[in-house]
Amino acid sequence: MSRKPDIQTMLWMYKHMVLSRRYEEALAEAYLEGKQPLFNMANGPLPGEMHLSNGQEPCAVGVCAHLLDHDVVTATHRPHHIAIAKGVNLRAMTAEIFGKQTGLAGGRGGHMHLIDPAVNFACTGIVGEGLAPAAGAALARKMRGEDGIAVAFIGEGAANQGAFHETLNLAAVWNLPFVCVIEDNSYGISVPKGAATSVLHNDVRAASYGIRGYHVEGNDPLRIYEVAGEAIERARAGKGPSLIEIETYRLAGHFMGDAESYRPAGEKDALFARDPIPKFRQELVDAGAASSDDLLWIEEDAKSCVAELIDFAKAEAYAPVQEALEKVFV
Amino acid sequence: MMAAEKKRIRKLTIAKAMSEAIDQAMTSNPDVFVMGEDVGKLGGVFGTTTGLFDKYGPDRVRDTPISETGFIGAAAGAAVMGMRPVVELMFIDFFGVCMDVIYNFAAKNSYFSGGRQAVPMVLMTSAGGGYSDGGQHSQCLYTTFAHLPGLKVVMPSNAYDAKGMMTAAINDDNPVIFIFHKSLQGMGWLGTAKGAIVDVPETVYEVPLGKANISREGSDITVVGFGNTVHHALDAARDLALEGISAEVVDLRSLAPLDRETVLASVRKTGRLLAVDDDHLSYGWTGEVIASVAEAGIALKCPARRIAYPDVPVPFARPMEQFLLPNAEKVKAAVLSLMNSVVSV
Ligand SMILES: Cc1ncc(C[n+]2csc(CCOP(=O)(O)OP(=O)(O)O)c2C)c(N)n1
Ligand SMILES: [Mg+2]
Numbered sequence: 001m002s003r004k005p006d007i008q009t010m011l012w013m014y015k016h017m018v019l020s021r022r023y024e025e026a027l028a029e030a031y032l033e034g035k036q037p038l039f040n041m042a043n044g045p046l047p048g049e050m051h052l053s054n055g056q057e058p059c060a061v062g063v064c065a066h067l068l069d070h071d072v073v074t075a076t077h078r079p080h081h082i083a084i085a086k087g088v089n090l091r092a093m094t095a096e097i098f099g100k101q102t103g104l105a106g107g108r109g110g111h112m113h114l115i116d117p118a119v120n121f122a123c124t125g126i127v128g129e130g131l132a133p134a135a136g137a138a139l140a141r142k143m144r145g146e147d148g149i150a151v152a153f154i155g156e157g158a159a160n161q162g163a164f165h166e167t168l169n170l171a172a173v174w175n176l177p178f179v180c181v182i183e184d185n186s187y188g189i190s191v192p193k194g195a196a197t198s199v200l201h202n203d204v205r206a207a208s209y210g211i212r213g214y215h216v217e218g219n220d221p222l223r224i225y226e227v228a229g230e231a232i233e234r235a236r237a238g239k240g241p242s243l244i245e246i247e248t249y250r251l252a253g254h255f256m257g258d259a260e261s262y263r264p265a266g267e268k269d270a271l272f273a274r275d276p277i278p279k280f281r282q283e284l285v286d287a288g289a290a291s292s293d294d295l296l297w298i299e300e301d302a303k304s305c306v307a308e309l310i311d312f313a314k315a316e317a318y319a320p321v322q323e324a325l326e327k328v329f330v
Numbered sequence: 331m332m333a334a335e336k337k338r339i340r341k342l343t344i345a346k347a348m349s350e351a352i353d354q355a356m357t358s359n360p361d362v363f364v365m366g367e368d369v370g371k372l373g374g375v376f377g378t379t380t381g382l383f384d385k386y387g388p389d390r391v392r393d394t395p396i397s398e399t400g401f402i403g404a405a406a407g408a409a410v411m412g413m414r415p416v417v418e419l420m421f422i423d424f425f426g427v428c429m430d431v432i433y434n435f436a437a438k439n440s441y442f443s444g445g446r447q448a449v450p451m452v453l454m455t456s457a458g459g460g461y462s463d464g465g466q467h468s469q470c471l472y473t474t475f476a477h478l479p480g481l482k483v484v485m486p487s488n489a490y491d492a493k494g495m496m497t498a499a500i501n502d503d504n505p506v507i508f509i510f511h512k513s514l515q516g517m518g519w520l521g522t523a524k525g526a527i528v529d530v531p532e533t534v535y536e537v538p539l540g541k542a543n544i545s546r547e548g549s550d551i552t553v554v555g556f557g558n559t560v561h562h563a564l565d566a567a568r569d570l571a572l573e574g575i576s577a578e579v580v581d582l583r584s585l586a587p588l589d590r591e592t593v594l595a596s597v598r599k600t601g602r603l604l605a606v607d608d609d610h611l612s613y614g615w616t617g618e619v620i621a622s623v624a625e626a627g628i629a630l631k632c633p634a635r636r637i638a639y640p641d642v643p644v645p646f647a648r649p650m651e652q653f654l655l656p657n658a659e660k661v662k663a664a665v666l667s668l669m670n671s672v673v674s675v
Binding site: 038039040042043047048057096099101107108109110111112113124125126127157158160161163180188189190191194197198257260261286318319321322323324325328 | 349367368370371372375393394395397398399400409423424426427432459460463464465466467518519520521640641642643645646647648650652653654665
């Protein structure tokens, strides 16, 4: 059932990986404004916590390449790569991350609370919270006989939350069009997966709930595409939920300002040597999917797109402060 | 020795004071141990367990999975068996994933056992916003816990109290929710109210739980605060003194038990009352304090007033969040307006 992406899809995947990376780099730069030499999280145009997704782009594009606007996605405190691949309005999202009036929530949400109903995307700052609502979205689609499935993205750390186990059982018992995607980046903040998780790979836990479990190695966008394609096709065909664990890695800290002292010496260098973006680029060229020049054009385009987004968001106004009192109820 | 100790000033942050109290308790009592996310090598995201992992090892300083239902429940269960766990919930905002075992088990176990089975655990957790961390990482939620019988709910406003209250909390035979405020914690990356970093003795001592503190004496008005709002009150009081107004600042230090006596005595003296909270206004402790004064029949010279966080979630955008938060200027303005108003008859 699994199949490889066509050239157009591969280029879409590459483009969104690059766009996501440039986006995170631009946010990182803006984040540090006003925070040097003294790092105080409250300062600068981007105050608060900032969780970047550098390195995890393959998970987002490999899964979202199969999704349409009516498919529901819930993501986590590390949401940008997934939001970008799901097609969230990037001007409104960037304005939201900068806390501006034209942001998705008028500045009320911020980077961990991006909600774009137009493409059925949402994320949360509470580990594991997105799982059950995604299953509920799948339930709604099923009860109404509507098209569309739901995908909950979580980190490997979230697979130890009660919500993970309750939701998988529920999705299985009700045969919901639901896929849980675990981005295993080896750490929950400073705690390595092995110190927190009783099994080596979380996909084996699928067996406890009688659902399909898939494991994808190598942070490889093409493999992710194939496996996600199978799981999503099954969900669309009413064949029930799946659990996919993807081995990925974060090239950034847990959040901006993380000293990453918990990493073994040399780990970071080894990860950078396996950066999925140059690797995928080479594969595309080798496979004759695109010339280096074509890809250069994609890369330049991503850069200017991101620059335009950041300029736009910075120039936007904050909402009048009284608006903080509005929208508690619809 | 006393003289030498007296001279030595040792200013600590609340984070350092908390970890020192836990350290000393672990040294003297093998039943004391620590659990939580990132409390091991990292020393706690908010520095509450700095140095403990190196000193006591992974058996007594346990990094947990992200399984709050599991490890906080396990802390309660171990406490029933006589251990004295100090367990960290990284942000108070996260209590939603683990509340059952806190309020239906730990808080009720003494009652359900006819007082025969104690749950001597400490749940330490961070609270408060002001640094734009969004609405799931900036809440206070103190009174949510204080509303539930069977839990002691405390928060220090400075490092001296932090150490003494942590020691008292560990020694207490009941479950204690030990809240620390991020604006006072002393983490370099967060910014800290200067008044929170104070001289802390090296010796082991207790600050009794359930006892409010008069942080500044005054005669014209009583300003009651808790945690960070104590500092807003103190800053305002300093300013007001220049304008000839003498404000007394009461630091509650504990919501449960609530030291009504200290508040009532102060209000009897000043005849005016302002309560300042950074938790949501409605059903908050400010209402409880004002009700206590009303029930005591104390005649006030002007209506009591409260400042609290409005009944809306915490917005991300800095201007909006700062607009909603209490601060020294708001306290000062409220005091000035109260001093100019009278009770209508
Ligand atoms: C219920 C809950 N507990 C703890 C946290 C604090 N926290 C935020 S992110 C994180 C680590 C999450 O690890 P993982 O699920 O692997 O995602 P990653 O950060 O690696 O993307 C923790 C413990 C939280 N936000 N919510
Ligand atoms: Mg992780």
